[in-house]
Amino acid sequence: MTSHAELYNAAELRAHATALLGAAGLDPDKAITVAEVLVEGDLLGHTTHGLALLPGYLGEIANGTMTRSGEFTVLNERPATAVWDGNKLPGPWLTRQACDEAARRAAVFGTGTVVIRRSHHIACLAAYLERITSGGLIVMIQSSDPAVAAVAPHGGTRPVFTPNPLAIGIPAGGDPILVDVSMSITTVGLARRLQKSGGRTPHPWLLDGHGDATDDPSVLDGEPPGSLMLLGGIEAGHKGFGLALMIETLTSGLGGYGRADAPNGWGASVFIQVLDPAAFGGTLAFQREVDHLVEACISGPSRDPSNPIRMPGHSALARKRRALAEGVALHPVIKETLAPWSERLGVGWPSPVKRSESK
Secondary structure, eight states, X not given: OOTTSOEEOHHHHHHHHHHHHHHHTOOHXXXXXXXXXXXXXXXXXXXXXXXXXXHHHHHHHHTTSSOOSOOOEEEEEETXXXXXXXXXXXXXXXXXXXHHHHHHHHHHHSEEEEEEEEEOOOOOGGGGHHHHHTTTOEXXXXXXXXXXXXXXXXXXXSOOBOOOOEEEEEOOSSSOEEEEEOSBSSOHHHHHHHHHHTOOOSSOOEEOTTSOEESOGGGGGSSSOOEEOBTTHHHHHHHHHHHHXXXXXXXXXXXXXXXXXXXXXXXXXXXXXXXXXXGTTOHHHHHHHHHHHHHHHHTSOOSSTTSOOOOTTHHHHHHHHHHHXXXXXXXXXXXXXXXXXXXXXXXXXXXXXXXOTTO
């Protein structure tokens, strides 16, 4: 992204996305939430999991594979837990609902867990975290897509898993710690974007169908198909493999629906857990420990003095504050891919904001 990229007002981007989703037939409350979550992804710098997803979502609404209206179904629940059937409703709306429900249960029982099966895609996991950490709660989100295989098990060549992201938000005295990592080194979204543009990954982050490392994303469509390299790489991929298995178990396993059911279509199995520090060692003791840990990390010497140590999520939150003040710099492909939908649905594209002459 160059410094000359067009900037857009975040509120106008949310309004534009809401209008597109509403014109496509999505319930108003769901359209608002999906738009908020997608724009939050771009604000945090997750350019493949923000508005870049909107054309795909609109296509899913148009062909009926994303449910436009209605509610989830509660399949099982106990005081601190629940399992929902998402009925292929929009993933951002379901996940926001589940985070809020888990937080309500945590306020009573110290912990709350909601597992969703048959959700649609849930976008950027980091986009849900700050909403929960702002209330002093810890939140963990995990996701897998049982209909997609893009990552091979350690030592194997046949794709079995999705990148299976894990995110955790931890409240702290200053900015919260926001972790959002996949169990593969790169994501399907980035690999496909590079593939379309003829680009390559910065390092060999994929495996071809024979298990050899490569930076060429086109191997995903090879014969035999390639895969995304596990977190840890060829030498230490057993770490990413183990975590991917954990996420498959906590999402599809606990949800009771997954790869064994051979589902079709874009979707997600989701695990959400919220913890209230007050129910454990106490809020003040928790905060003291977290703040001490943050200070111990950032006060230490950096390998590169020009690149100081940062806590996970702090750069993203600084980027968000800057984007809210100056405008959101969208990846060029986003406007290009949304333009046909804007024309088809009669929703005008927002005007870019004027840059300050001092910038």
